[in-house]
Amino acid sequence: MTAIVETDRSRLSVLQAMLHGSVPLESMEALGEHVASTPHEFAIVIGPSIQVDDAAVFAQWARVHKPDLGVILLRETVDAHALSTALRSGMREVVESRDLAGLTTAVSRARAVSNAIVQNLEDETQAAARAALSEAQARADAAREAAESPTGQMVTVFSTKGGVGKSLMAANLAVVLSEQGRSVCIVDLDVNNGDIAIMLQLTPMRTLNDLSAFHGDVDVEAVETLVTPYSKTLGVVAAPVRLDATEQATNEDIGKLLDLLVRVYDHVVVDTSGTFDDFALTALDRTDTLVLVGTLDIPALKGLKLATQTLDLLNFPREKWRFVLNRADAKVGLSTEEYEQTLGLKADCSLVSSREVLAAVNRGEPLVKAYSGHPNSKAIRALAHSIAGATRTEKAEVDADDRSRSSAGRFRLRKA
Ligand SMILES: Nc1ncnc2c1ncn2[C@@H]1O[C@H](COP(=O)(O)OP(=O)(O)OP(=O)(O)O)[C@@H](O)[C@H]1O
Numbered sequence: 001m002t003a004i005v006e007t008d009r010s011r012l013s014v015l016q017a018m019l020h021g022s023v024p025l026e027s028m029e030a031l032g033e034h035v036a037s038t039p040h041e042f043a044i045v046i047g048p049s050i051q052v053d054d055a056a057v058f059a060q061w062a063r064v065h066k067p068d069l070g071v072i073l074l075r076e077t078v079d080a081h082a083l084s085t086a087l088r089s090g091m092r093e094v095v096e097s098r099d100l101a102g103l104t105t106a107v108s109r110a111r112a113v114s115n116a117i118v119q120n121l122e123d124e125t126q127a128a129a130r131a132a133l134s135e136a137q138a139r140a141d142a143a144r145e146a147a148e149s150p151t152g153q154m155v156t157v158f159s160t161k162g163g164v165g166k167s168l169m170a171a172n173l174a175v176v177l178s179e180q181g182r183s184v185c186i187v188d189l190d191v192n193n194g195d196i197a198i199m200l201q202l203t204p205m206r207t208l209n210d211l212s213a214f215h216g217d218v219d220v221e222a223v224e225t226l227v228t229p230y231s232k233t234l235g236v237v238a239a240p241v242r243l244d245a246t247e248q249a250t251n252e253d254i255g256k257l258l259d260l261l262v263r264v265y266d267h268v269v270v271d272t273s274g275t276f277d278d279f280a281l282t283a284l285d286r287t288d289t290l291v292l293v294g295t296l297d298i299p300a301l302k303g304l305k306l307a308t309q310t311l312d313l314l315n316f317p318r319e320k321w322r323f324v325l326n327r328a329d330a331k332v333g334l335s336t337e338e339y340e341q342t343l344g345l346k347a348d349c350s351l352v353s354s355r356e357v358l359a360a361v362n363r364g365e366p367l368v369k370a371y372s373g374h375p376n377s378k379a380i381r382a383l384a385h386s387i388a389g390a391t392r393t394e395k396a397e398v399d400a401d402d403r404s405r406s407s408a409g410r411f412r413l414r415k416a
């Protein structure tokens with residue numbers, strides 16, 4: 001709509017007759033009331049009887065508060081003062097009062113400009129609403145992802161040979177990690193020959209096989225019932241005690257168990273059976289640090305060489321490997337250097353053969369506690385600290401990157 005402000009009534013009627021449907025107003029006060037009550041007004045024609053400065057005050061107000069409202073100034077003669085005042089105050093046009101055709105064109109233009117501005121504002125509002133919506137969606141997705149994403153780190157102790165010291169490493173690494181005030185859970189995936197419970201003198205009420213009772217519906221509460229506590233910060237999901245159980249945990253159960261534990265504990269340490277079985281692959285699939293254990297003898301070297309080749313084929317990143325050379329002092333005519341060279345890996349931790357190791361195992365005490373000053377205890381501590389430090393740094397980098405576990409931070413086997 002258009003409104004006309006003119007104190008001269010006869011001129012007001014002429015203008016009103018010209019601009020069909022326009023609203024006649026006889027004063028600036030009436031204009032103020034009209035604008036307040038008519039939000040969709042698009043043009044105001046200010047007649048010659050109104051002082052140009054009064055018109056300018058209104059135009060300045062409209063420029064800020066109603067940018068879609070066009071102010072058109074009608075003057076008997078368009079002089080420099082009227083033009084510059086109109087320009088400065090943001091009026092759309094100045095038209096001579098006898099140029100009636102010019103006035104109708106100015107009003108049409110004001111309508112077009114107003115429509116464009118309104119459309120623009122609507123587009124902007126819709127775009128802002130869409131942006132706010134997708135931002136809220138992204139925030140909700142990020143929060144959900146953060147709640148579901150693992151915060152802990154998984155360490156898997158592995159070798160392709162039995163009796164090399166895997167369980168010894170798993171138990172002692174876990175104890176050291178838990179001594180640093182972090183929560184740790186050991187999962188004994190050596191289902192046919194699990195030693196972790198014995199090594200820590202535990203009598204588990206529940207074991208891995210009890211997972212089957214949940215029929216795949218495994219959640220944090222279910223998992224917690226399987227954990228046998230060793231200390232305030234260390235728990236164990238023990239290997240089955242009986243080998244003839246009718247119900248056995250499936251590979252899928254183990255995967256779910258590990259995924260849940262790594263969300264609850266700071267460190268999950270997995271002990272394995274010494275073969276690339278399904279459970280070991282399920283653990284390796286989720287592993288942040290792989291501790292490879294070997295002893296200084298040719299059969300162990302041959303087994304480890306095969307293991308490293310297989311891990312390379314499985315696309316397991318070498319920067320996640322730590323190599324532990326156990327019984328590194330054995331006099332078997334093979335030097336550590338020759339061993340490392342053949343294997344293509346340098347030992348990150350070397351342990352000597354020692355009666356104290358056996359004594360601690362037989363007493364059901366972790367070596368790092370029973371003989372904390374023993375060279376093997378010191379070596380295991382150093383390795384545990386380096387694993388905790390490395391995983392902390394890696395986590396901090398990932399967090400800084402996108403505040404979630406990025407796909408680069410983890411990997412999936414069998415995808416290459
Ligand atoms: N450095 C060492 N000095 C003396 N004894 C050791 C040493 N390392 C391991 N042992 C002993 O060797 C035996 C096997 O160790 P451990 O059970 O840790 O090996 P493993 O790789 O887990 O074996 P398995 O494949 O049978 O599970 C244990 O009795 C352990 O005490």
Ligand SMILES: [Mg+2]
Binds near residue numbers: 166193195271
């Ligand atoms: Mg073992």
